[in-house]
Amino acid sequence: MSPKRVLLHVGTPKTGTSYLQDVLFRNRDRLAGQGVLYPADRFDDHFLAALDLMRLPWGGLETEAVGAWDRLAERVRDWSGTAIISHEILATASRAQIKRALASLGHPDTEIHVVLSTRDLVRQVPAEWQENVKHRRTIRYRRFLQQIQNPERVDRIATWFWGVQEIPDILDRWGAALDPSRVHVVTVPKPGAPHNLLWERFAHTFGLDGLDLDLHAERSNPSLGVPETALIRRINKVANAELRPAAYRPLVRELLAHQTLSRRTDSPRLGMPPEARQWADDLSHAWVDELRRRGYDVVGDLDDLLPDPHPVEFRDPDRARPRAVNAAALDAIKALLLEGARLQQSEEELRAELRETQIALERSYMRPTYRMREKAVRSAQEKGWGRRLLSVYRRARGRSSREA
Numbered sequence: 001m002s003p004k005r006v007l008l009h010v011g012t013p014k015t016g017t018s019y020l021q022d023v024l025f026r027n028r029d030r031l032a033g034q035g036v037l038y039p040a041d042r043f044d045d046h047f048l049a050a051l052d053l054m055r056l057p058w059g060g061l062e063t064e065a066v067g068a069w070d071r072l073a074e075r076v077r078d079w080s081g082t083a084i085i086s087h088e089i090l091a092t093a094s095r096a097q098i099k100r101a102l103a104s105l106g107h108p109d110t111e112i113h114v115v116l117s118t119r120d121l122v123r124q125v126p127a128e129w130q131e132n133v134k135h136r137r138t139i140r141y142r143r144f145l146q147q148i149q150n151p152e153r154v155d156r157i158a159t160w161f162w163g164v165q166e167i168p169d170i171l172d173r174w175g176a177a178l179d180p181s182r183v184h185v186v187t188v189p190k191p192g193a194p195h196n197l198l199w200e201r202f203a204h205t206f207g208l209d210g211l212d213l214d215l216h217a218e219r220s221n222p223s224l225g226v227p228e229t230a231l232i233r234r235i236n237k238v239a240n241a242e243l244r245p246a247a248y249r250p251l252v253r254e255l256l257a258h259q260t261l262s263r264r265t266d267s268p269r270l271g272m273p274p275e276a277r278q279w280a281d282d283l284s285h286a287w288v289d290e291l292r293r294r295g296y297d298v299v300g301d302l303d304d305l306l307p308d309p310h311p312v313e314f315r316d317p318d319r320a321r322p323r324a325v326n327a328a329a330l331d332a333i334k335a336l337l338l339e340g341a342r343l344q345q346s347e348e349e350l351r352a353e354l355r356e357t358q359i360a361l362e363r364s365y366m367r368p369t370y371r372m373r374e375k376a377v378r379s380a381q382e383k384g385w386g387r388r389l390l391s392v393y394r395r396a397r398g399r400s401s402r403e404a
Contacts, residue, residue: 005082005111011091014127015117015188016198021086022219035081046087059245073104091170092163114174119188121280122307126270130229134253138236140318145276168290180295187300201299225267226315227324260335268315281307
């Protein structure tokens with residue numbers, strides 16, 4: 001490894017990024033022992049840093065993120081070996097934000113590499129719509145497709161989609177100040193490839209080959225089938241007005257989507273209708289031709305970015321079969337009932353602990369020694385010298401209240 005090197009992984013979403021970040025975070029101490037820094041004290045540190053760098057609003061988290069990028073960059077500058085930064089929303093950074101990011105990491109004196117993980121557009125388009133749904137959106141799939149295919153890209157959804165998914169443009173922005181040999185394109189293998197192949201490509205790119213790391217996944221961003229995504233969109237329509245964002249993530253996104261509905265693997269997968277698929281296929285071929293000309297370091301095969309010529313039958317999530325949606329809804333209701341029962345039991349246990357604490361406190365008040373202390377304090381408060389003495393005592397104890 002180079003004595004001083006920064007590997008900046010900037011996306012794209014739905015390319016194994018959650019798994020990669022989970023492995024890096026859980027193994028950060030082991031990596032540090034090998035001269036590799038993953039600067040994070042909590043799992044979402046790099047996410048907060050990305051929000052801060054790009055000044056992105058994100059349900060109130062942006063206030064928590066203030067200063068996060070500068071703190072992360074300082075830790076990287078102070079490290080003498082290899083440092084890794086990873087978050088997929090960095091893909092949408094502007095040129096000015098990228099210039100600031102690179103400078104804060106030591107460019108041009110520091111050897112900086114940009115890594116972009118990529119997947120074919122026919123899989124990315126439905127995955128992005130599903131992510132919109134899991135973030136409280138209610139837009140229909142057909143409407144989503146219309147917006148992202150509009151050449152003017154005037155809608156908020158289209159602006160975000162292309163910001164994080166237009167591979168040549170992302171590489172233009174992030175790689176403009178770097179030699180092409182320091183721009184790495186990691187391709188997600190096609191369906192049916194060995195399960196660990198994507199990790200092997202990541203490990204090779206980040207120089208982690210041969211390191212003994214715990215690769216067990218604790219965090220991931222699993223996909224949903226057609227009826228499950230349709231169900232979440234319908235839940236959003238009826239619950240968004242009353243369910244606070246802070247409650248939505250643990251209840252809907254995590255409990256229902258990730259922990260419950262993602263396990264229904266027999267459901268048909270999201271795909272693209274034939275007319276939109278042809279558009280995505282043509283665009284994918286154009287992108288691959290452009291990437292071949294640019295001479296980036298490709299880890300994998302650029303042909304992985306070309307859609308499968310034999311797609312499965314398209315199932316329209318806007319017209320999902322009622323019986324399939326109902327079956328998914330029953331699983332969701334069961335999960336909510338079990339969670340409600342768990343919370344109820346936890347509340348009962350807390351109430352019992354509180355009652356025991358109250359009883360113990362009341363008993364302590366009845367002890368003769370307590371009554372004697374209380375009488376002495378009240379007597380002192382009635383005298384000037386006593387009040388002054390109590391004031392000195394409380395300041396010494398660091399107390400600001402008048403209670404003894």
